[in-house]
Amino acid sequence: MTLSDELIASLVRPDSVHKRVYTDPHIFELEMERIYGQAWIYVGHESQVKQTGDYHTTRIGNQDVIMVRASDGNIHVVYNRCPHKGAKVVPDGDGTAGKFFRCPYHAWTFKLDGTHLSAPLRNGLHNTCFDPKHPDFSMRKVARVAHYRGFVFASQSHDGPDLATFLNGVASSIDNLCDRSPVGEVEVAGGVFRVQQRSNWKVFYENLHDTMHAPVTHESSASSARAQADQIGSMPFELLILEGNGEPYEFWEKLELRAYENGHGYMEGIFDPSAATRDPVAAEHFASLSQVHGETRAREIMGMNRHNTVIYGSGSPHTVFQQFRVIRPLSVDRTLVEIQLFRLKGAPESVFERALVYANAINSPSSNVMPDDVEVYARCQQGNQTNGGDWISMHRYAGTDREVENGMVSTNGTSELPMRNQFAAWKRFMVGQAGSGKGIE
Numbered sequence: 001m002t003l004s005d006e007l008i009a010s011l012v013r014p015d016s017v018h019k020r021v022y023t024d025p026h027i028f029e030l031e032m033e034r035i036y037g038q039a040w041i042y043v044g045h046e047s048q049v050k051q052t053g054d055y056h057t058t059r060i061g062n063q064d065v066i067m068v069r070a071s072d073g074n075i076h077v078v079y080n081r082c083p084h085k086g087a088k089v090v091p092d093g094d095g096t097a098g099k100f101f102r103c104p105y106h107a108w109t110f111k112l113d114g115t116h117l118s119a120p121l122r123n124g125l126h127n128t129c130f131d132p133k134h135p136d137f138s139m140r141k142v143a144r145v146a147h148y149r150g151f152v153f154a155s156q157s158h159d160g161p162d163l164a165t166f167l168n169g170v171a172s173s174i175d176n177l178c179d180r181s182p183v184g185e186v187e188v189a190g191g192v193f194r195v196q197q198r199s200n201w202k203v204f205y206e207n208l209h210d211t212m213h214a215p216v217t218h219e220s221s222a223s224s225a226r227a228q229a230d231q232i233g234s235m236p237f238e239l240l241i242l243e244g245n246g247e248p249y250e251f252w253e254k255l256e257l258r259a260y261e262n263g264h265g266y267m268e269g270i271f272d273p274s275a276a277t278r279d280p281v282a283a284e285h286f287a288s289l290s291q292v293h294g295e296t297r298a299r300e301i302m303g304m305n306r307h308n309t310v311i312y313g314s315g316s317p318h319t320v321f322q323q324f325r326v327i328r329p330l331s332v333d334r335t336l337v338e339i340q341l342f343r344l345k346g347a348p349e350s351v352f353e354r355a356l357v358y359a360n361a362i363n364s365p366s367s368n369v370m371p372d373d374v375e376v377y378a379r380c381q382q383g384n385q386t387n388g389g390d391w392i393s394m395h396r397y398a399g400t401d402r403e404v405e406n407g408m409v410s411t412n413g414t415s416e417l418p419m420r421n422q423f424a425a426w427k428r429f430m431v432g433q434a435g436s437g438k439g440i441e
């Protein structure tokens, strides 16, 4: 089925979007090609492949890829496909290939950058067109690989902006996540959570800055936390973070939403920066940073008051609670979210323990919060399959967004600017002009 650029462009209006973008499998296929075939996508953190031969598998859109550490220390990203009969060379997950890849089917071997090494009983291949130097007999590399402070991204396109240009204003979220470590480095630790959602991938990105949903969707978990705190006469951290979603609308209205080219953005203002002086874990963290950088810089680092960041196509790093929610589209109505946690190297262990508590209480499949969201995402998917209407509204505070350096800022924290910005980028990717324009149209 051919979908014309004109038809695709007609699905996105400045303040609304046609439901077909969430439900049409042909559009999903085109997204795999035009968004995931072009954009820089986070494939993993270098700490996941510490030693030569260590690998981590993931997906760029609908493509299975392997991130692997070679003997020269370089990290390569190759498609998980053997050029003989096409078998996946390594199973999904993390592991060690050793000095080279060896296909489990007929034992063709490849260097850790994918280059052909050998095939058993080579005599049988003599006097044929088989040429071990020809790229058809090697594992293929993904077109471009780049790192940003240990975070490895890959792009399936040889063309397009470099990684730092692509990330634009949200590179500062990765900076702040790393800067929170006294030595400026983080590592993946503590395992990962995986949640499969019965909804289109874009719904999750939209929700990340959807402040209007918090007190409604999470009403039960927030009110239960409040009731529990009343009963015990105090509000420990575990309950505080559950209760936070129940803040009144006035709280959310004061937040600031930033939107950048390519669909990226972040939310500022949710945490109380003065907590560093009152909270014992934050105080310990502050002391460890002050020791290295002095109090002024430590205050600057911990004062960056940022909640969910959106790196469109990759997922959502969280600076304060050291996580990266990696978002992987599986099909038009299935999405896999993998939550990676990070340890701040050199910071007190209590900081990592707190991040674990946060992830368990808010993001894990057994938390009281994530299931609220997953349920409404599935309801959006189901509702949009009915004949009950065609358009999705993104009208809130439309037309009021202000331009700032390299991007846009909301005039109210309940603005649907982030969604409008994501779909403006979506449209540019899908009709072939990504990376050439500004945020909102």
Ligand code: FES
Residues within 6 Å of the ligand: 082, 083, 084, 085, 086, 087, 103, 104, 105, 106, 107, 108
């Ligand atoms: S499929 Fe890999 S060696 Fe045959």
Ligand SMILES: [Fe+2]
Residues within 6 Å of the ligand: 207, 213, 214, 217, 218, 373
């Ligand atoms: Fe939520």
